[in-house]
Every structure is written in C-alpha cells, then in structure tokens.
Amino acid sequence: MLEIDHFSHGLLTPAVAYVMSFTGSLLGLRCMARARTGTARDGWLIAAAVAIGGTGIWVMHFIAMLGFAINGASIRYDVPITLLSALIAMGVVWLGLGIAQQRTLGPLGLFIGGAITGAGVGAMHYAGMYAMKSDAAIGYDLWIVALSIVIAVVAATAALWFTLHVRGTLATIGAALVMGVAVSGMHYTGMSAMHVREAQHLHPPTGAGAMQLLTPLIVGISLVTVLLLLHLGSTDVNEENADTSRASRSATYWPTRD
Structure with a gap:
C-alpha cells in the first residue's frame, strides 16, 4: 500500500476549504431569504444553488483536494469530468431547493429534496475523484462510501430545512457554520474510503495538474461569489413581512382545523 496524505499543506487547505463552505452556505441562505419574498424567486433560487453547490460544496471539495497527495505517485485531473462535477453540484442543489419549496408536497418535499440533493452531492464527490488520474491503483472501501452518502443525504436534508x-x-x-461542518465531514469521510497501491503496468497519467486546473476554476467561482455578495449587499429584504406573506400563502394549502 502507498501512503496517502490528505494534509500535504498542513491545516491550510482544510481551513480554507471550511471557510469557503461556510461562505457559500451563508450566501445561499441569504439568497433563499430573498427568494421567500416572492420577488425574482427563480433568480434567487439559481443564485442560492450557485452559492451552496458551487462555492459551499464544489469549491470546498477541490480546495481540500489541493492538499491531497499520494506519496510516490503522480496525480492529474481530467478537465471535462472535473467541470461536470461542478455542474452536478449546482444542479442537484437547485433541484433540491425547488422540490423542498413545493408546498403541495408538504413535509415530504423536504425529504425528497434532501435525498436527491444528498445523492447528487455524493455523485459530485466521486465524479471529482474519478476525474483524478494517477499511476497508482486506486480502490474504495464500499462501506465507507455508503456512509459518506448517508452523511450527504442527512446534511442535505438539514441544509434544505435551514433554507426554509x-x-x-x-x-x-449558525446554520452556515453547521452546514460547513457537514460538507467538510462528508468530504473527508469519502476520502477516507480511498486506498492505493503500486501498479506495475499503469502509464503515467495525463491531464492537468492540480494547481494548473483547479486554481482558475476556484478563482472563477470565487469571483462569482464576491459578485453575489455585492448584489446581496445592494438589496434589502424584510424577512418579517416575507414570513407573513409566506404564511398567508401556505394557509391556502394547509388550512387550520378548529
């Protein structure tokens, strides 16, 4: 077995990854507060999906991967699959938010949305791992993989509850801090499922190096995050009025009983 190092740059990468996950989660929650006002709802849902799925989940994952190394082996990344993993992250969060917001489904919508989002986040994680090519033979402990998916589903359901x-x-x-812990926990649980060994007949991997590929992608999504932050700062929302409006609309679907 070859030795895996998840923290080749010390605590820098997990710390920065957590900060980005917290930031994306915080922005996503604020976007959902705007969405609850009913003004440009679809636009704010998309913005929340980009913030949570793009910054809070995908950027967190690949910043953490900058600290990942296999001693005695080289690592490269398949560019199209890496980009696909980013689209998966944002797409499943958007889908989950949309389902959870459906009042006709009631509480069931939260669990359906959480299951879909959590499974999608797991797919994003392992798509990102599949995009990682190495001249070492890589395998996974299926029990730990299953555990990471369960964590992702639970975390996604909790995150959707927070948005509502x-x-x-x-x-x-506080909710964003908890979401950051959950995303980071899922990532490192999934990474702990990996094991590697030397392979005699594998060719040197092709693709982009970690810094060559990930830095511009991470910087690009981070710039989108900054722009979203500025846009949030330029708008205002009265959450109390939004909640009153939302409650009156909900009464149409959930009439009270005497």
Whole structure:
C-alpha cells in the first residue's frame, strides 16, 4: 500500500476549504431569504444553488483536494469530468431547493429534496475523484462510501430545512457554520474510503495538474461569489413581512382545523 496524505499543506487547505463552505452556505441562505419574498424567486433560487453547490460544496471539495497527495505517485485531473462535477453540484442543489419549496408536497418535499440533493452531492464527490488520474491503483472501501452518502443525504436534508426556516442574522450564521461542518465531514469521510497501491503496468497519467486546473476554476467561482455578495449587499429584504406573506400563502394549502 502507498501512503496517502490528505494534509500535504498542513491545516491550510482544510481551513480554507471550511471557510469557503461556510461562505457559500451563508450566501445561499441569504439568497433563499430573498427568494421567500416572492420577488425574482427563480433568480434567487439559481443564485442560492450557485452559492451552496458551487462555492459551499464544489469549491470546498477541490480546495481540500489541493492538499491531497499520494506519496510516490503522480496525480492529474481530467478537465471535462472535473467541470461536470461542478455542474452536478449546482444542479442537484437547485433541484433540491425547488422540490423542498413545493408546498403541495408538504413535509415530504423536504425529504425528497434532501435525498436527491444528498445523492447528487455524493455523485459530485466521486465524479471529482474519478476525474483524478494517477499511476497508482486506486480502490474504495464500499462501506465507507455508503456512509459518506448517508452523511450527504442527512446534511442535505438539514441544509434544505435551514433554507426554509432559518430567520435572522445570528441564526443564519449558525446554520452556515453547521452546514460547513457537514460538507467538510462528508468530504473527508469519502476520502477516507480511498486506498492505493503500486501498479506495475499503469502509464503515467495525463491531464492537468492540480494547481494548473483547479486554481482558475476556484478563482472563477470565487469571483462569482464576491459578485453575489455585492448584489446581496445592494438589496434589502424584510424577512418579517416575507414570513407573513409566506404564511398567508401556505394557509391556502394547509388550512387550520378548529
């Protein structure tokens, strides 16, 4: 067996990865607060999916991967599959948010959306791992893989619940902190499933190096995050009025009983 190092740059990469996951989650929750007002709802849903799926999940994953190394082996990345993994992350979050927001489904929508989003996040993670090519033979412990998917589904369901119910600045920050821990926990659980060994007949991998590929992608999505932050700062939302409006609309679907 070859030795795997998840922290080749020390605690720098996991710390920065967590900060990005927290930032993306925080922005996504604030976008959902805007979506609850009913103004440009679809646009804010897309913005939330980019923030949570792109920054909070995908950027977190690949910043953490910058600290990943296999001692005695080289690593390259398949560019199209890496890009596909980013689209998967944002797409499943958008789908999950949309399903969870469907009042006709009631509480069931939260669990359906959480299951789809969590499974999609797992698919994003392992698509990103599949994009990683090496001259070492890579395998996975299926039990730990299954555990990472369960964590992803639970974390996604909790995140969707936060987007529906969290109100106020302090509560939003607290929820984003929890979401960052959940995303990071899923990532490192999934990574712990990997094992590698020497392979005599594998050719040197082709593709882009980690810094060559990931740096421009991470910088690009981070710039989108900054622009989204600026846009959020230029808009205002009265969450109390939004909640009142939302409650009156919900009464149409969930009439109270005497």
